[in-house]
Amino acid sequence: MAQTGRPLSPHIGIYRWQVQMATSILHRATGIALSIGTLLVLWGLMAMASGAGAWIHFEAFITSIVGLILMIGWTWALMFHLCNGIRHLLQDTGMGYEIPQFVRSGWLAVIVSLALTLAIWAWLAMGGVA
């Protein structure tokens, strides 16, 4: 980068934390995590197509401790990317660009995605009674 002597923006060292940057980074991070998660969808479908023998290995993996932790992680990743993705699409139409609206919708994506993740796993933990 050219050494102009001008201040850099954002100046990482003294940049104040804001929800807007968190949602931006998280959208990318969850997008990458979900891209890895596509392999699990592939494995599940291949196992189901192959037969009950192959399915047992898949089922054993997703119900193991490691598998459950990954599944909870992917649930939140999908819920956040979905909520924040809808936010992205609405902003693409020109909506919500006032700073207070931008901050509010950012928090909304974080909170709603956490609530949905909690609701899904609470429902699963109760054995799916509804």
Add this chain to the structure above:
Amino acid sequence: MSRFRNPARRAIGLGSAKSGAQHWWMQRMTAVALIALCIWFVVMLLSMLHADYASAHAVLARPWNAALMIAFTSAMFWHAQLGLAVVIEDYVHTRWLEFSLIVLVKLFAVLFAIACALAVLRIALAG
């Protein structure tokens, strides 16, 4: 996607001459499709909570479920491949490596999308 370009770009004949508008548009189109498809996918998985292999297989074999699953996996790999290309462009600055990674991601996305579609067909068409 010429309708998303600034008319001045066409009039003066300037511009990057690349395909950014097309990429941006397909990322949005697949995102819109994925909103509905992801909700369907999650609800279907939750409904399979107590299912054994045979009943899970039977649920997916239903015509609409099989069609939606192929739509879901196709949109998912398409969207993921477009998104990963942007991530690679942002962080990989060695030209040959950047290009190779993007091509590799695209090829694997197509292969995996075909594999998913064939798996669903096999499930749907099984006796």
